[in-house]
Structures are given as structure tokens and as C-alpha cells.
Amino acid sequence: MIKDVKDVIARAQTSLLADALGAVSLLTMLVVALHLPSLI
Numbered sequence: 457m458i459k460d461v462k463d464v465i466a467r468a469q470t471s472l473l474a475d476a477l478g479a480v481s482l483l484t485m486l487v488v489a490l491h492l493p494s495l496i
Contacts, residue, residue: 465472
């Protein structure tokens with residue numbers, strides 16, 4: 457099972473990078489949206 461997970465990660469490395477970048481941008485937007493009322 458661990459070998460299968462490693463194989464999937466090796467094959468999908470570029471899409472994992474894009475997914476991680478998307479997750480970081482979503483979290484950034486969430487933090488900004490939550491702090492926006494205190495800035496206005």
C-alpha cells in the first residue's frame with residue numbers, strides 16, 4: 457500500500473504542486489476575508 461502511494465505521488469507530482477498552490481491561495485483569501493472587517 458505504501459508503495460502504491462509513492463507511485464501515485466511520483467506520477468502526479470506536477471498536479472500535487474498545483475493543488476498545494478491552490479490550497480495556499482484559498483487559505484490566503486480566507487485569512488484576508490476574515491481580517492477585512494477590521495481594516496475598514
